[in-house]
Amino acid sequence: MGNVNVLDYPISTISCEHENNDHRVFHVDREVYSDSIKIPLSLSGISKSYGSHLVLGDIDLQIPAGKSISIIGASGSGKSTLLRIMANIELPTSGQIRWWGNDSRILGSTDRRLGMVFQDANLLPWANVLQNVALPLRLQGMPKAIAMKASFEILEVVGLHQKDKLFPRELSGGMKMRVSIARAIVTKPNLLFMDEPFGALDEITREQLNDDMLRIREELGVTIVLVTHSIQEAVYMGDMVLVLKANPGRVSEIIELPKAFDFWRNSDDYRISDAYFNNVRIVSQALRKWSER
Numbered sequence: 001m002g003n004v005n006v007l008d009y010p011i012s013t014i015s016c017e018h019e020n021n022d023h024r025v026f027h028v029d030r031e032v033y034s035d036s037i038k039i040p041l042s043l044s045g046i047s048k049s050y051g052s053h054l055v056l057g058d059i060d061l062q063i064p065a066g067k068s069i070s071i072i073g074a075s076g077s078g079k080s081t082l083l084r085i086m087a088n089i090e091l092p093t094s095g096q097i098r099w100w101g102n103d104s105r106i107l108g109s110t111d112r113r114l115g116m117v118f119q120d121a122n123l124l125p126w127a128n129v130l131q132n133v134a135l136p137l138r139l140q141g142m143p144k145a146i147a148m149k150a151s152f153e154i155l156e157v158v159g160l161h162q163k164d165k166l167f168p169r170e171l172s173g174g175m176k177m178r179v180s181i182a183r184a185i186v187t188k189p190n191l192l193f194m195d196e197p198f199g200a201l202d203e204i205t206r207e208q209l210n211d212d213m214l215r216i217r218e219e220l221g222v223t224i225v226l227v228t229h230s231i232q233e234a235v236y237m238g239d240m241v242l243v244l245k246a247n248p249g250r251v252s253e254i255i256e257l258p259k260a261f262d263f264w265r266n267s268d269d270y271r272i273s274d275a276y277f278n279n280v281r282i283v284s285q286a287l288r289k290w291s292e293r
């Protein structure tokens, strides 16, 4: 297969068929490629120490495409550290992160297929809502008019298009978080990392944003990794819930919640369904079990 755009494929799937003076023909191994896009994120043997303090120990994990995984664990168990390592914001002490089959260090953290939302909205105070959302596109070099149009469309997705001219100081906490989410998804990421994004919000706003995120996930087909302290949120948002055990942080259990999203899709009442409460109970018991050790 000639004339492939090599940047669209994991390096592990590409080989150079032949090379002339100024011309290379690449070959993509379709079988390896189709395997790698099914697993956008994989961790093998990840550990992290700060000095002599072992924070994360030997974590293996594979997250399938389009799935949402919630990470839950005691304060200080290493959830944020794990998320930063997954997003290549921080390097592990040992082990390997692969995005779509590629070593994350090769692909680079500026890759447009990643988005990150932190607990604080982290908006630029001197820029209005639309300019804040457009920032990643402008940094990518997208012409202003196109970036603004694309950003306005994303503001419609998060329901803030009528607030596009406001400045962060004029927004409520929930609105700021919506802008932060819009900014993270404006580049249409395939992988979205969220670290306790809704922790500071009231329950009603939080539930609305949870629903927004599930809808966005459907629209973009994005794979979401969400760190949360709320068992209810972990269950509502996740196809699976990873329970992180502390000292050092290790994956103690991954609870698959196969019915959760189907229930939500088919019914407005998932939050008050027996299936939901049952899942909350299962995760709650797991968290208690692993926190006691």
Ligand SMILES: Nc1ncnc2c1ncn2[C@@H]1O[C@H](COP(=O)(O)OP(=O)(O)OP(=O)(O)O)[C@@H](O)[C@H]1O
Binding pocket: 050, 055, 073, 074, 075, 076, 077, 078, 079, 080, 081, 082
């Ligand atoms: N840059 C750093 N330097 C030294 N130690 C760090 C650093 N970042 C995190 N740690 C330590 O790593 C451990 C895990 O921190 P981390 O922030 O990942 O926990 P967490 O599970 O996200 O906690 P929380 O639920 O409170 O947000 C803590 O003991 C923390 O002190």
Ligand SMILES: [Mg+2]
Binding pocket: 079, 080, 081
């Ligand atoms: Mg944290």
